[in-house]
Amino acid sequence: MMLFDWLVAPLSYGFMQRGLIASVLVGVLCAVVGCYIVLRSMAFLGDALAHGILPGVAIAYLLQINLTVGALAAGIAVALGIAFLSRPGTIKEDTAIGILFAASLSLGVLLISTIRTYAVDLTHILFGNVLGVSPGDLWLIGGLACVVLATIVLLYKEFLVLSFDPVHAAALRLPTNLLRHLMLILLALTIVVSLQIVGVGLVAAMLVTPGATAYLVTRRLSRMMVLAAGLGAFSGVVGLYLSFYFNVASGAAVVLTATVLFVLVFLLAPHKGVLWQRRRPLL
Amino acid sequence: MTRQRNRLRGMVSLPEEPARLELHHVTVVYGGHLALEDVTVQVPHGARAAVVGPNGAGKSTLFKALMGLVPLRAGQIFIHGQPLGAHHDCVAYVPQREEVDWRFPVTVADVVMMGRYGHLGWLRRPDAHDRAIVQRSLEQLGIAELAERPIGDLSGGQQRRTFLARALAQEPHILLMDEPFTGIDVATLETTLQVLDRLRDAQVTVLLSTHDLNLAATYFDRVILLNRRLIHYGPPEEVLTPETITETFGGQVFWLEPRGGGARVATASHCCPPEQSIPPRRQ
Numbered sequence: 377m378m379l380f381d382w383l384v385a386p387l388s389y390g391f392m393q394r395g396l397i398a399s400v401l402v403g404v405l406c407a408v409v410g411c412y413i414v415l416r417s418m419a420f421l422g423d424a425l426a427h428g429i430l431p432g433v434a435i436a437y438l439l440q441i442n443l444t445v446g447a448l449a450a451g452i453a454v455a456l457g458i459a460f461l462s463r464p465g466t467i468k469e470d471t472a473i474g475i476l477f478a479a480s481l482s483l484g485v486l487l488i489s490t491i492r493t494y495a496v497d498l499t500h501i502l503f504g505n506v507l508g509v510s511p512g513d514l515w516l517i518g519g520l521a522c523v524v525l526a527t528i529v530l531l532y533k534e535f536l537v538l539s540f541d542p543v544h545a546a547a548l549r550l551p552t553n554l555l556r557h558l559m560l561i562l563l564a565l566t567i568v569v570s571l572q573i574v575g576v577g578l579v580a581a582m583l584v585t586p587g588a589t590a591y592l593v594t595r596r597l598s599r600m601m602v603l604a605a606g607l608g609a610f611s612g613v614v615g616l617y618l619s620f621y622f623n624v625a626s627g628a629a630v631v632l633t634a635t636v637l638f639v640l641v642f643l644l645a646p647h648k649g650v651l652w653q654r655r656r657p658l659l
Numbered sequence: 660m661t662r663q664r665n666r667l668r669g670m671v672s673l674p675e676e677p678a679r680l681e682l683h684h685v686t687v688v689y690g691g692h693l694a695l696e697d698v699t700v701q702v703p704h705g706a707r708a709a710v711v712g713p714n715g716a717g718k719s720t721l722f723k724a725l726m727g728l729v730p731l732r733a734g735q736i737f738i739h740g741q742p743l744g745a746h747h748d749c750v751a752y753v754p755q756r757e758e759v760d761w762r763f764p765v766t767v768a769d770v771v772m773m774g775r776y777g778h779l780g781w782l783r784r785p786d787a788h789d790r791a792i793v794q795r796s797l798e799q800l801g802i803a804e805l806a807e808r809p810i811g812d813l814s815g816g817q818q819r820r821t822f823l824a825r826a827l828a829q830e831p832h833i834l835l836m837d838e839p840f841t842g843i844d845v846a847t848l849e850t851t852l853q854v855l856d857r858l859r860d861a862q863v864t865v866l867l868s869t870h871d872l873n874l875a876a877t878y879f880d881r882v883i884l885l886n887r888r889l890i891h892y893g894p895p896e897e898v899l900t901p902e903t904i905t906e907t908f909g910g911q912v913f914w915l916e917p918r919g920g921g922a923r924v925a926t927a928s929h930c931c932p933p934e935q936s937i938p939p940r941r942q
Binding site for chain 2: 415530531533534536537539540541543544546547548549550591594595596597599600
């Protein structure tokens, strides 16, 4: 009964109910999209896009429009800017990311420095504020999450072949550039949706950590995505409870829960785990 | 056989004369270098052509051009008399081992199923017909029992068979194989040669790049001697003369004089590690 009370008590608060739903949605969404980030070694891109959103948020704040709308516009602009700048034979993708990432972040900081009373909102943007999720935010998060997840399910085989073997994708006459841009836009949407939960600074961890954990114990992309989604949702719930009872920052608690799961699997996973590999010579 | 011919007729209108692969004065600039210069070749339908030349001769660029992956600076490519790009996915490509991310979480069956993606089109899932073709391709390459294994667990020869099985599942009209004989075991070589015979029966045009002059002379109808420019093209007995080989490879060839007479044997000296010797062909 104690455990039951412990679990149910927070649910009597509306902000906790909304926070939990939002955490699960974002945990699942980030983890599924993050599988592609992990497999294509694009962790840097995820981080860069998250920071690239900052000027959009700042401009939206200055113009007194919805922050999420500003973030969305900035995210898509940065994603397409990276796609536009990186061309085979001239500028590599990570160079393009580096340039745009630094420029956007600087622009964001510059704009924010013009605002005096921004400290609280800035902290929320940087590190998330899941307990401040309004019913309207929840609808927006839910709607965008459904759009992104549905696209990933419908285009599963196209994104699979593009990630695994882009040359084969081209031989199949798939529109590879269009699909690449679409994937960047999905990533931008995911990051915008996640801002309120884990913030600009931590969204990269939510993208990468569950996917990396699932990669250690699965051998098919579909299973990796399902497992990562489970790990992401679990981290969201556990992190939020920890945040509630120990009165610590929620975004950080969610990310650290995911990290603990990763470390456990990293050490103990069959075949790929560190301890498993240590054990081998003894057998 | 018949079904494939019918399907072929349905996809592109076949001209009255034998359909073929044609390159007209193709020039490609790749990475700032002139990779192919004024190459004109006509490969008859169903022929098996070896593309022979030293490293950097433009063999891989030729394949990329045939898949439409690199733009042509000048010239044109026709397949079945129609310009490149007018076709759905009639060109299959078997990549070199180094081009594949072997840690990607896909199984052998997943990879072979990717050969069907072009036939499936958007939003459609593989059905029983596609699975039957995948199964048949796996059996032809002798890897049916490995279907559920992740590709990272396979031996080098098994990995090559997987990608050849994928090309078969694609049911292509033109098959491009990049250095398939470099560093493979004798069993995989034998299987590959058997598959090549079956493809000839099915009237599939095969272009295969190799360093191995003996192999090119023994198993191929046509040899394309390439060193940026087209040095010579025709049946191997015409093309592979000491003069043309020296022109193509410069000083990179050893001439071996067998004791007790017999044909002289040329070996391209830059092939390292040394390739497997080719077993006599079984009838």
